[in-house]
Amino acid sequence: MSAPVEVDVVVLGLGAGGEHAGIKLARAGLEVVGVEKDLVGGECPFWGCTPSKLMIRGAHVLAEARHVDELAGRAVVEPDLGPTARRIREANHDWSDDGHSLPLQEAGVRLVRGRGRLDGPGRVVVETTSGTQTYVARRGVVLATGTEASAPPVPGLVGTPYWTNKEVVHATAAPARLGVLGGGPIGAELAQAFGRFGSAVTLLEAGPRLLGAEEPEASAAVAAAFTREGVDVRTGAEVEQVEHRDGEFHLQLADGEVVVDELLVATGRRPTLHGIGLETVGLDPDADRVAVDDRLRAGERLWAVGDITGEGPYTHVAKYQAVGVVADVLGRDVRPADYRGLTRVTFTDPEVGAVGLTQQQARDTGVDVRTGHADVPRSSRGWMHGPGNEGVVKVVADAARGVLVGGTVVAPYGGEVMGLLSTAVHAEVPVEVLLGMHFPFPTFQRAIETALRDLDL
Numbered sequence: 001m002s003a004p005v006e007v008d009v010v011v012l013g014l015g016a017g018g019e020h021a022g023i024k025l026a027r028a029g030l031e032v033v034g035v036e037k038d039l040v041g042g043e044c045p046f047w048g049c050t051p052s053k054l055m056i057r058g059a060h061v062l063a064e065a066r067h068v069d070e071l072a073g074r075a076v077v078e079p080d081l082g083p084t085a086r087r088i089r090e091a092n093h094d095w096s097d098d099g100h101s102l103p104l105q106e107a108g109v110r111l112v113r114g115r116g117r118l119d120g121p122g123r124v125v126v127e128t129t130s131g132t133q134t135y136v137a138r139r140g141v142v143l144a145t146g147t148e149a150s151a152p153p154v155p156g157l158v159g160t161p162y163w164t165n166k167e168v169v170h171a172t173a174a175p176a177r178l179g180v181l182g183g184g185p186i187g188a189e190l191a192q193a194f195g196r197f198g199s200a201v202t203l204l205e206a207g208p209r210l211l212g213a214e215e216p217e218a219s220a221a222v223a224a225a226f227t228r229e230g231v232d233v234r235t236g237a238e239v240e241q242v243e244h245r246d247g248e249f250h251l252q253l254a255d256g257e258v259v260v261d262e263l264l265v266a267t268g269r270r271p272t273l274h275g276i277g278l279e280t281v282g283l284d285p286d287a288d289r290v291a292v293d294d295r296l297r298a299g300e301r302l303w304a305v306g307d308i309t310g311e312g313p314y315t316h317v318a319k320y321q322a323v324g325v326v327a328d329v330l331g332r333d334v335r336p337a338d339y340r341g342l343t344r345v346t347f348t349d350p351e352v353g354a355v356g357l358t359q360q361q362a363r364d365t366g367v368d369v370r371t372g373h374a375d376v377p378r379s380s381r382g383w384m385h386g387p388g389n390e391g392v393v394k395v396v397a398d399a400a401r402g403v404l405v406g407g408t409v410v411a412p413y414g415g416e417v418m419g420l421l422s423t424a425v426h427a428e429v430p431v432e433v434l435l436g437m438h439f440p441f442p443t444f445q446r447a448i449e450t451a452l453r454d455l456d457l
């Protein structure tokens with residue numbers, strides 16, 4: 001092993017959070033080493049957000065085309081995943097990270113390709129193909145090792161050629177029959193997309209509803225849309241046994257068998273925290289997250305960002321946190337991290353845009369909860385939109401303070417429409433003030449006004 005190399009900062013893991021932090025710190029003039037064992041850019045551009053949203057874009061076009069006969073003439077729709085698969089391949093340069101690693105290095109980050117682990121405060125050891133190297137970080141280490149797909153312990157599953165998000169993004173044709181295990185954001189988004197590309201999809205969710213982290217009204221609207229499109233949605237479904245034979249997956253359920261050609265497992269993610277030396281900096285190596293304070297500090301000369309913090313498994317959260325880390329490392333004023341107005345969007349159709357607390361979460365935190373609703377199909381824009389207009393707006397208010405603490409928009413482009421609620425929750429704009437706004441006719445935003453009035457505050 002060569003002598004330890006001293007630098008200002010080591011960033012361990014170069015996904016959404018680490019990449020952003022590394023670039024900004026290097027541009028600020030610090031000596032930064034960035035360590036990455038796989039592709040610079042991480043999960044989001046190569047196996048997550050970007051490929052899944054490209055699939056969803058293609059699927060959305062197909063769904064719109066299928067409404068032509070009803071609304072605008074005649075169209076024969078023959079789905080083909082090929083063009084979308086090509087867009088995905090082009091977008092991420094055939095799974096090469098030049099588009100990320102070159103700008104990173106141009107910003108001044110010294111890129112070290114290898115597997116890193118903490119070795120005491122401010123120290124990182126990296127195993128590379130040319131040997132082991134220790135780095136000593138004068139200012140500290142930014143930990144950003146992200147998550148990996150985690151499969152459930154269903155007998156027979158291990159060893160079968162099931163897909164996770166890593167494999168599904170390489171699909172070039174839609175399988176005739178697709179099984180999807182898990183009805184969270186990944187399972188729901190991709191089940192609908194593949195259904196629209198022509199697969200007969202069976203979506204098996206163990207819990208009582210799809211998108212269990214969101215409002216029950218959102219789950220119901222999405223499930224209704226899926227069922228209308230022909231996705232076989234089964235909730236409370238426990239797969240007891242998986243077998244792969246003659247090119248088919250046989251999934252045994254308590255009430256029968258489901259046979260599919262491909263199986264996508266989307267049952268959650270596991271933080272990449274094992275074997276990264278957490279115990280050497282006084283942290284629990286078996287913990288399922290790295291706890292951080294509002295400056296993203298996790299220990300002595302140690303910051304953490306992204307999915308591993310457990311504050312919200314989203315790219316925008318990782319980048320938000322990276323901004324805070326950069327300020328703190330540079331000794332600048334830090335805006336304390338605040339997750340009250342956390343936003344998330346599930347890109348199903350209808351899209352589920354949400355901010356802040358759900359009704360249940362608000363209740364659990366002792367808020368004097370009042371809710372307001374509006375049905376999207378009964379709103380002016382919803383009615384005009386016509387087929388494919390399932391949706392609901394739900395706002396959650398703290399009646400005692402007269403402000404919103406949460407809101408959900410399930411609608412076409414719900415993630416965009418929700419922006420208005422996002423500002424309201426984040427800035428704690430009084431409901432009284434919101435009701436004095438102009439809501440343009442006939443936008444989906446007008447359903448927000450209806451929901452606000454329904455609060456009757």
Ligand SMILES: Cc1cc2nc3c(=O)[nH]c(=O)nc-3n(C[C@H](O)[C@H](O)[C@H](O)COP(=O)(O)OP(=O)(O)OC[C@H]3O[C@@H](n4cnc5c(N)ncnc54)[C@H](O)[C@@H]3O)c2cc1C
Nearest residue numbers: 013015016017037042043048049116146306307313314315
């Ligand atoms: C299918 C899918 C769709 C998604 N869609 C969205 C979406 O639409 N919107 C959204 O906001 N979020 C979405 N997400 C979530 C988003 O991808 C993550 O929240 C985001 O990637 C988190 O960034 P991160 O920096 O924490 O970790 P990651 O992106 O996971 O990056 C961590 C990096 O650390 C590296 N690493 C780990 N251990 C080591 C080690 N020991 N040494 C060196 N390197 C290491 C990994 O190789 C990886 O590159 C999606 C995720 C998936 C899987």
Ligand SMILES: NC(=O)c1ccc[n+]([C@@H]2O[C@H](COP(=O)([O-])OP(=O)(O)OC[C@H]3O[C@@H](n4cnc5c(N)ncnc54)[C@H](O)[C@@H]3O)[C@@H](O)[C@H]2O)c1
Nearest residue numbers: 152182183184185186187205206207266267268313345346
């Ligand atoms: N649009 C977005 O922002 C977006 C998109 C995709 C993923 N993500 C993030 O990535 C992370 C991972 O997503 P995910 O959907 O894999 O995880 P998730 O944890 O959100 O959902 C997993 C689902 O699988 C179900 N499940 C667990 N075990 C099961 C079993 N044995 N059989 C059937 N169902 C089972 C769970 O009840 C749950 O509903 C999430 O935290 C998500 O927020 C975000």
